[in-house]
Amino acid sequence: xxxxxxxxxxxxxxxxxxxxxxxxxxxxxxxxxxxxxxxxxxxxxxxxxxxxxxxxxxxxxxxxxxxxxxxxxxxxxxxxxxxxxxxxxxxxxxxxxxxxxxxxxxxxxxxxxxxxxxxxxxxxxxxxxxxxxxxxxxxxxxxxxxxxxxxxxxxxxxxxxxxxxxxxxxxxxxxxxxxxxxxxxxxxxxxxxxxxxxxxxxxxxxxxxxxxxxxxxxxxxxxxxxxxxxxxxxxxxxxxxxxxx
Numbered sequence: 314x315x316x317x318x319x320x321x322x323x324x325x326x327x328x329x330x331x332x333x334x335x336x337x338x339x340x341x342x343x344x345x346x347x348x349x350x351x352x353x354x355x356x357x358x359x360x361x362x363x364x365x366x367x368x369x370x371x372x373x374x375x376x377x378x379x380x381x382x383x384x385x386x387x388x389x390x391x392x393x394x395x396x397x398x399x400x401x402x403x404x405x406x407x408x409x410x411x412x413x414x415x416x417x418x419x420x421x422x423x424x425x426x427x428x429x430x431x432x433x434x435x436x437x438x439x440x441x442x443x444x445x446x447x448x449x450x451x452x453x454x455x456x457x458x459x460x461x462x463x464x465x466x467x468x469x470x471x472x473x474x475x476x477x478x479x480x481x482x483x484x485x486x487x488x489x490x491x492x493x494x495x496x497x498x499x500x501x502x503x504x505x506x507x508x509x510x511x512x513x514x515x516x517x518x519x520x521x522x523x524x525x526x527x528x529x530x531x532x533x534x535x536x537x538x539x540x541x542x543x544x545x546x547x548x549x550x551x552x553x554x555x556x557x558x
Contacts, residue, residue: 315538318343322537323393325377325435326400328355330505331454334526335397335533340368342534347390348372349400377431380438387438392446395537396439398432398477399454402470410466421469428473432480436495440488449493450537451484453477454529460499460548461556474499478548485546494545496536500529501552519554 317339324336328350340346340363348363348370350356356372363370373390375382377400387393402424411420436451443449458467459474478497485495502514504523515523532551535541550558 314540315534316343317395317534317537320394320537321345321347321390321392322395322397323347323349323373323387323390323435323439324397324399325349325431326351327397328352328359331500331503331526331529332397332399333359334530335399335454336370336530337363337368338527338530338534339395339397339537340370342538344395344537345369346371347393349377349386350374351376351400377435378426380434383434383438387435387442393439393442394446394448395450395452396435397452397454397533397537398435400431400435401428401454401474412466413468416469424469424473428470429476432477436480436484440493443493444488444491447492449488449491450541451481451493451495452533452536453481453495453497454533455497455499455548457499457501457550457552457556460550460558481548482546489545494536494542496541496545497548498529498532498536499548499550499552500524501550501555503529517555518552522553524551524553 322339322344324332326332327336327348336346336348348356348359353374356374360370360372373386375386455474455478458471481495481497502523
């Protein structure tokens with residue numbers, strides 16, 4: 314089950330962390346994986362250990378917020394059967410936690426550009442090919458911040474992630490008859506949190522540990538598989554039991 318031989322997958326923001334874990338999981342299942350990152354050297358370095366394991370991996374650096382770059386890259390890569398929209402500014406590592414009243418419009422723009430427009434750009438670029446081939450899998454990497462309320466200072470981030478989930482719900486209805494599924498995973502606290510946050514965060518997780526990249530990878534492999542062909546428009550919480558719905 315969940316074999317992906319013969320499929321090509323593009324994972325954005327996969328030069329490290331969760332994205333790299335997702336790329337590795339897809340490659341282990343037989344997919345040809347394209348690792349995207351904003352920085353060419355990081356994308357290339359991420360590919361190296363996968364290739365050493367005999368996995369099919371290549372790299373492609375582009376800025377997901379620039380539609381022209383995205384379109385050119387997708388055109389050069391050829392067939393993309395699976396798109397994982399992972400690139401984004403994380404809730405703690407890539408931004409300062411602030412109450413919304415203390416933020417400025419200048420601080421909102423990078424969040425919206427990367428977490429929402431990046432997803433729109435990549436999804437729009439791969440859809441024509443998926444439509445023409447009659448098969449495709451699109452997976453958005455969202456967050457519990459976009460699924461449940463929080464007073465932790467991630468209001469803009471969570472709003473962008475929630476918007477991407479609504480893209481999943483609406484787009485899935487448009488493309489289901491074309492053989493394309495669109496789903497999302499909502500990640501809980503991951504093991505890339507700084508220690509000062511992780512110490513108190515882990516106490517709220519029922520399974521008593523932080524999430525790992527391979528947790529995200531396993532969920533994405535399922536949603537990308539042939540076996541998940543009857544699953545679309547869904548948000549799968551991968552969060553150790555936090556915020557049950």
